[in-house]
Every structure is written in structure tokens, then in C-alpha cells.
């Protein structure tokens with residue numbers, strides 16, 4: 476029995492490693508595979524694409540999906556290119572969607588939590604029986620892991636208080 480099961484066990488380890496190697500991808504690659512192209516266009520305009528593709532970062536990323544980015548801009552009669560044409564503004568916006576520690580949804584306490592984003596401004600996170608909200612914006616999907624980071628799909632783009640769209 477032992478002699479027969481050992482190769483099976485070794486094969487299983489190889490298989491598990493192969494699968495986890497395939498799944499281990501950077502924040503950039505994960506957002507790309509989720510097709511968050513509008514958010515990624517702002518990341519690129521901010522010059523943050525190589526940082527997003529760094530497997531060492533330990534971030535919580537509040538990334539708006541494509542509908543969310545457009546829906547944030549449309550009422551102001553803007554499109555993504557109005558943001559991406561300004562690299563300073565793009566950087567401020569993207570850094571406001573980043574918290575420099577990895578938070579899975581279970582790490583967020585029920586009630587209100589203030590997180591200081593990478594741009595130095597605060598985000599107000601509310602967790603209640605309805606779900607998780609950041610500055611009142613709903614989290615669509617929590618816990619999307621990417622290397623050492625975690626992505627939250629948001630249904631709008633977080634705009635820092637110092638930016639007037």
C-alpha cells in the first residue's frame with residue numbers, strides 16, 4: 476500500500492503546485508484577466524503599471540469595474556480619456572483606491588473603519604448586514620486575491636476629495 480500510494484502523493488503535490496503557480500498572478504495581471512480595462516487605463520496613465528505588476532506589493536485595491544468607471548464619469552459629462560490625459564490626477568485617483576495592507580473581508584470589522592489610502596487621504600469603510608461600502612460605494616465582489624494583495628470589485632470609482640471632476 477505505502478509503495479503504491481507514494482507516487483500518487485508526489486504527483487498530487489506536483490499538480491497542486493502547478494495549479495497554484497498558474498493562479499499566482501500580480502494585481503495587474505488579475506485586473507487584466509478580469510477585463511477592468513478602464514481602471515487599468517487610469518493605472519497606466521498614472522505610471523503605476525509596473526508597481527501594479529510587482530508581486531511583492533501587499534495591497535488592498537478598491538477597483539471599479541468598467542461599468543463603474545463609466546457610471547462615475549458620465550454624470551459629469553466625462554469619459555476615461557479626460558482622466559488619463561492628466562497623469563497627476565490619474566495617480567491621485569489610483570492611489571486613493573489603494574490601502575497598503577492586505578485586508579480580506581473577514582479582517583474588516585463590522586461597523587465603520589477609517590483607512591488611510593496610499594495618497595494620504597482617508598477612506599471610510601462600512602461593513603454591515605447589507606455588505607461592504609467604501610465612502611458609500613458598494614463592494615460588488617470582495618476577496619479577489621492576487622499574489623500578496625486583495626482586490627475588491629467596486630461599482631463606482633473612488634474620487635479623492637481634492638479632485639473636482
Ligand SMILES: *[C@@H]1O[C@H](CO)[C@@H](O)[C@H](O)[C@H]1NC(C)=O
Pocket residue numbers: 501503524525528
Ligand atoms: C507583468 O510581469 C510579468 C512577469 O512577472 C510579465 O510577463 C508581464 O509582461 C508583465 N506585464 C506588464 C503589463 O508589465
Ligand SMILES: *[C@@H]1O[C@H](CO)[C@@H](O)[C@H](O)[C@H]1NC(C)=O
Pocket residue numbers: 513541542545554555556
Ligand atoms: C466605457 O466607456 C468607454 C469610453 O470611454 C467605452 O469604450 C467602453 O465600452 C465603456 N464600457 C462600458 C462597460 O460601458
Ligand SMILES: *[C@@H]1O[C@H](CO)[C@@H](O)[C@H](O)[C@H]1NC(C)=O
Pocket residue numbers: 553554556557
Ligand atoms: C473630455 O474628452 C472629450 C473627448 O475627448 C472632449 O471632447 C472634452 O472636451 C473633454 N472634457 C473636458 C472637461 O476636458
Ligand SMILES: *[C@@H]1O[C@H](CO)[C@@H](O)[C@H](O)[C@H]1NC(C)=O
Pocket residue numbers: 561562563564637638639
Ligand atoms: C491635472 O490634475 C491636477 C490635479 O487634479 C490639477 O491640479 C491640474 O491643474 C491638472 N492639469 C491640467 C493640465 O489640467
Ligand SMILES: *[C@@H]1O[C@H](CO)[C@@H](O)[C@H](O)[C@H]1NC(C)=O
Pocket residue numbers: 533575576
Ligand atoms: C507598504 O507595506 C509594506 C509591507 O508592510 C512596507 O514594506 C512598505 O514600506 C509600505 N509602503 C508604504 C508606502 O507605506
Ligand SMILES: *[C@@H]1O[C@H](CO)[C@@H](O)[C@H](O)[C@H]1NC(C)=O
Pocket residue numbers: 579580581617618
Ligand atoms: C473572504 O476570504 C476569507 C478568507 O479566505 C473568507 O473567510 C471569507 O469568507 C471571504 N469572504 C467573502 C465575502 O467571500
Ligand SMILES: *[C@@H]1O[C@H](CO)[C@@H](O)[C@H](O)[C@H]1NC(C)=O
Pocket residue numbers: 589591595596597
Ligand atoms: C484620517 O483618519 C485618522 C483617524 O483614523 C485621523 O487621525 C486623521 O486626521 C484623518 N486624516 C484626514 C486627512 O482626515
Ligand SMILES: *[C@@H]1O[C@H](CO)[C@@H](O)[C@H](O)[C@H]1NC(C)=O
Pocket residue numbers: 601602603604605606608611
Ligand atoms: C449599510 O451601510 C450602507 C452604507 O453606509 C447603507 O447604505 C446601508 O443602508 C446600510 N445597511 C444597513 C442594513 O444598515
Ligand SMILES: *[C@@H]1O[C@H](CO)[C@@H](O)[C@H](O)[C@H]1NC(C)=O
Pocket residue numbers: 540541542543615629630
Ligand atoms: C459592475 O458592477 C455592477 C454592480 O454590481 C454590475 O451591475 C455590472 O454588471 C458590473 N460591470 C462589469 C463590466 O462587470
